[in-house]
Amino acid sequence: MDGWGWFTMSIGTLLFWAVLITVGVLLYRTLGRGSDRPHTPAATSPEQLLAERFARGEIDEEEYRRRLAVLRTDGPSLTKH
Numbered sequence: 001m002d003g004w005g006w007f008t009m010s011i012g013t014l015l016f017w018a019v020l021i022t023v024g025v026l027l028y029r030t031l032g033r034g035s036d037r038p039h040t041p042a043a044t045s046p047e048q049l050l051a052e053r054f055a056r057g058e059i060d061e062e063e064y065r066r067r068l069a070v071l072r073t074d075g076p077s078l079t080k081h
Helices: 003-032 046-056 061-072
Strands: none
Touching: 046 061
């Protein structure tokens, strides 16, 4: 085998080990995550969103109670004044 043969064999061996190690790391990371996945929160209800806005001070108590009453009924009345 000449100089190029040794060079090619060395590069091939390095690539083989690099691929093998990469596959091992990816498998370890994938299998190790089974129970550590963050749970996606359930969809937030309109009442919860309204309560959060009230807690942050974006709306006052009167507006909070008015909007909460609308949410708990059939919806806003569509009467014209």
